[in-house]
Amino acid sequence: MEKVLITGGSGYIALHCIVKFLKNGFAVRTSIRSTAREAEIRNAIDDQLEKNLEFCQLDLNDDKGWDEAVKGCDRVIHMASPVVFKNLPDENSIIDPAKNGLLRALKPAVKYKVKRFIMTSSVAAVYSDSKNQKKVYNHNDWVDLSDPSLSSYSKSKTLAEKALWEYLDTLDPKDRIEACTINPAVVVGRSLTKDMGKSNDIIKRMVDGSLPFNAQINIGIVDIEDVSEMHLRAATYPKVDGKRFLLSERSLWLNDIAKILLKNGFKKAVVRVAPNFLVKLFSLVDAQVRMVVASLGKDKIFDCKLSKEVLKWKPTDVENAIVETARQYQELGKIK
Numbered sequence: 001m002e003k004v005l006i007t008g009g010s011g012y013i014a015l016h017c018i019v020k021f022l023k024n025g026f027a028v029r030t031s032i033r034s035t036a037r038e039a040e041i042r043n044a045i046d047d048q049l050e051k052n053l054e055f056c057q058l059d060l061n062d063d064k065g066w067d068e069a070v071k072g073c074d075r076v077i078h079m080a081s082p083v084v085f086k087n088l089p090d091e092n093s094i095i096d097p098a099k100n101g102l103l104r105a106l107k108p109a110v111k112y113k114v115k116r117f118i119m120t121s122s123v124a125a126v127y128s129d130s131k132n133q134k135k136v137y138n139h140n141d142w143v144d145l146s147d148p149s150l151s152s153y154s155k156s157k158t159l160a161e162k163a164l165w166e167y168l169d170t171l172d173p174k175d176r177i178e179a180c181t182i183n184p185a186v187v188v189g190r191s192l193t194k195d196m197g198k199s200n201d202i203i204k205r206m207v208d209g210s211l212p213f214n215a216q217i218n219i220g221i222v223d224i225e226d227v228s229e230m231h232l233r234a235a236t237y238p239k240v241d242g243k244r245f246l247l248s249e250r251s252l253w254l255n256d257i258a259k260i261l262l263k264n265g266f267k268k269a270v271v272r273v274a275p276n277f278l279v280k281l282f283s284l285v286d287a288q289v290r291m292v293v294a295s296l297g298k299d300k301i302f303d304c305k306l307s308k309e310v311l312k313w314k315p316t317d318v319e320n321a322i323v324e325t326a327r328q329y330q331e332l333g334k335i336k
Contacts, residue, residue: 003027004235005073007058007105008080010037012197013120013187015044016228017077022049024232031058031069031080044192060101070108075235078105079120081160083198084153091152098156099163106167110177116241117164118234121181123220123246123302124151125158138303139183139244149294161244178241180234184227185220185248185302189321190328203325206258207266208335213274214255217292220248220302221257223321226313233311240310248302249315257322264323268335 004021008014009030021028022045030053032038038055045053056069060080070076080101082094102119109117127137128147143150143158161181168176187199196204202219205211230247234240261269274282276296283293307313329335 001025001027001052002074003029003072004075004077005029005031005070005105006077006079007031007069007101008078009041009055010195011079011083012191012195012199013184013224013227014079015041015192016224017079017231018053019045019049019192020228020232021077021235022052027052027054029054029056029069029073031056031065033057033059033080040193040195058104060097060104063104066104067108067111070105070114071112073112073114075116075118076105076109076114077118077120077231077235078102080105081120082153082156091155094152095156095159098160102160102163103167106164106179110168110171110175114177116235117177117179118231119161119164119179119181120231121161121183121244122154122157123183123185123248124154125161126183126244126246126302127300128154133298133300135299136301136303137246139246139306180240180242181244182227182231182234183244183246185222185246185251187222187224187227188318188325189224190324194332196325196329196332196334200325200329202254203257203261203322204329204334206254206269207261207326207329209268211270213270213272213278214253214258215279215292216273216276216297217254217295218251218299219254220251220300221318221322222247222249223316223318225321226316230307230311230313233313237311243306243310245307245311246302246304247307247313247315248304249318251299251301252318260319260322261326264326266326 004026006018009032018028058065081098084094126141128143255273258269258271
């Protein structure tokens with residue numbers, strides 16, 4: 001039985017990937033920063049699968065344990081990275097752990113010659129709404145790091161992914177290992193625990209009444225089930241080395257998401273688009289809104305042709321995932 005290391009095991013996407021790999025015959029070693037979360041993860045996994053799951057404790061900011069964690073694993077899925085959707089006074093507080101944590105996972109993977117290294121990146125490393133903005137983005141596109149409107153999160157994802165490719169390029173061809181990245185757009189869908197993850201927060205804010213209007217923002221969006229499946233395929237399918245796999249089922253305006261929720265009985269979903277000047281005013285008191293001001297009114301599409309060709313991806317219609325996310329928030333008592 002092959003063993004895969006999945007870092008950041010308590011994360012929303014990572015937990016789906018753990019279950020996906022276990023169900024497909026892999027043994028899984030997963031890292032958590034705090035052992036306090038081990039029971040939460042085990043409780044989300046079927047007893048028959050849990051026997052092939054083991055834990056290790058790792059910190060993105062600490063060298064301790066990374067060599068031992070990778071040793072004995074056939075493949076590495078590096079998912080652990082700070083997820084902060086607001087700009088911080090010290091942006092290096094999330095850039096450094098993202099970049100250095102990637103290297104802490106990658107270097108022992110090269111040392112032990114794992115069969116494949118997959119990094120969970122993001123479309124946040126692909127596009128910028130302020131500089132070099134265009135309508136269609138693909139796997140060849142990169143964020144312009146000189147963009148003054150760029151969020152700390154986008155910088156962290158971009159610099160971490162660049163660190164992956166740059167480190168591999170320094171190696172002698174005989175020492176290089178296969179590597180690729182998964183770059184999803186906004187990921188939505190049910191969580192396997194009560195922790196709904198950061199990416200689902202936009203759905204919560206739409207259905208709990210905390211958004212009085214929708215900004216004229218367009219986002220790429222993808223079902224969590226597709227994201228976990230594409231991680232499995234990236235780890236097992238041929239011809240993935242050196243590639244970046246974008247995942248976005250479609251792009252939607254926030255108001256279109258609100259219409260989907262309203263249609264499915266979520267009466268607090270507001271179908272109202274605010275003028276851009278009002279959003280800019282609101283951004284003065286809301287850090288999350290402040291991050292998207294540069295995106296106002298800008299349509300974008302993510303060309304996922306490479307994912308469809310190499311990983312044989314047939315995107316799942318995201319509407320069900322949007323609705324099921326809202327229903328889970330309801331079931332958890334987080335909305336009324």
